Amino acid sequence: MSIYETFSVRLRERTPVALITVIDGPRVGANLLVSPRLDPLGSLGNPELDRIVARDALGEIEAGRTGVRHYGPEGQTTPEDLEDSPTVKVFINSFAPPPTMLIFGAVDFTSALANAAKLLGYHVVVCDAREIFATRRRFPMADEVLVSWPGPLFEQRGASLTSRDAVCILTHDPKFDVPAVAGALRTRVGYIGVMGSRKTNAKRLERLAEVGISDPNDLARLMSPIGLDIGARTPEETAVSICGEIIARRTGRNAPSLRDSSGPIHR
Amino acid sequence: MKELLTDIDRWQRDAKRIVLARVVDIEGSGPRDPGAAMAVNEDGEVVGSVSGGCVEGAVVTEALALLAGERQPGVVTFGYSDDEAFAVGLTCGGTIHVFLQPLDW
Incomplete structure (x- = not known):
């Protein structure tokens, strides 16, 4: 073929x-085809260039982004x-369709997280059962603002969630976050983060156990408390810590500082 | 791009030579985002679009020139940075860069 x-x-x-x-350079019109988990096909004219560009393209696919990039003849960046x-x-x-981030809870942290998620290319859906909080006016950056309980939303959209998508549960309210966690665990979504203090988290685990969610494989999928340990305080800093965690989970990193690790920055 | 596949299949079955034109970059306001695509066959038949109809005619001319060997594959720019802005410019005042290549791969 x-x-x-x-x-x-x-x-x-x-x-x-x-x-x-290649739209400008030594081999104008040369093509390379890249898909996640499949061998690249074709060549841009240099094996090292192919390797670097293929790696970058996977990130572009993740973000559903299209555009021009510049490289050296051997992939220098x-x-x-x-x-x-x-x-x-x-x-x-x-x-690739843009990945989806479902944010449950129309709280203070939600707008900051929705903004950060837009920066990363997500289709952002904000969902809360309380009509007065889940409004377009409060979340103009979101692609969709829905007044709904988690159950019906997962029934409607759960099947379309994939490993590229994320669910962030920011409600801190057991009557909302327990069904949200339960719904998210029934999907193939790649990231499930749940906000709350360690105390809230411990109580939530008890409530989840009460509704039959105690399988270690399920619990291992929950990033709870949500976010990387970077000392974030404000909603904006917390949004960065959550987005950092989502990226690190996707790439399988422990997220230490680059200074304290070794080897190539891009692998 | 997806909307072009059926016509391209048909053209390929008929052994028509084809040029693929894609928006690779826009400056200012552009009617279509990067990735917008059209295809032109050797008979001048067209499928898809790269703008709101502003520059498609000029793209066909370039595509046929490419098939005739009168120009090389490459980026063609339309808009105010173009000398012929008034001839084939965009009504929105933006600039679009369209990459043309033969579909022979």
């Missing part, structure tokens, strides 16, 4: 895919390496 044939099959099957094309060197301009054409 040609690159184009493979590409068209993936588009039709809705397999996330990026078609990468840092300004120092690119100085005095001809650049290759590539067009990364991603075909």
Whole structure:
């Protein structure tokens, strides 16, 4: 099968895919096809360039982003390496729906998290059962603001959630966050974070056990309390800590500082 | 892009030579985002679009020139940075960069 044939099959099957094309540089028109968990197909003219661009393209697919990027002829990306060197301009054409973030709870932290999630390319859905809080006016940055209990929302959309998507439960209210956790655990969603102090978390685990949620495999999926331990205080800092955790879970990192780890920054 | 597949299939079955044109970048307001695509075959038949109808005619001209060997694959810019802005500019005042390549891969 040609690159184009493979590409068209993936588009039709809705397999996330990026078609990468050199639009300026030594091999204008050269193509590389990249999909998560599949071998890249084609070449941009240099194996190292292919490797680096394919790696970046996976991130672009995750974010559902399309655009032009510049590289050195062997995939160099840092300004120092690119100085005095001809650049290759590539067009990364991603075909993937943006990932979804479902945020339960129309609270103070919600707008900051919704903003941070938009920055990362998420389709952001804010959901709360309380009509006076779940309003478009309070969350203009959200793609959708829904007045609903978690149960019906998961019934409606749970099946479409994938490992690229995230559920963040910020309510701190057992009558809302227990059904939200239960609903999220029945999906394939890649990230489930639940806000609350350690005390709240302990109580919540008891309530979850009361409704039959105690399987260690299920509990292991819960990031609770939510977020990386970066000492975040404000809603904005907390949003960064949550988004950092989502990225680290996706990439399988422990999220230490780069200074304190070794090896290549991009792998 | 997806909306082009059926027509491209048909053209390929008929052994038509095809050019693929995609918006790769926009400056200012553009009617279509990067990734908007159209395809042109050797008979000048068109599927898809790269703008709100502002520059499609000029893209067809470039595509046919590419098939005739009169130009190379590459980026064509339409808009106010273009000398012919008034001939084939965008009514919205933006600039779009369209990449043209033969679909022979």
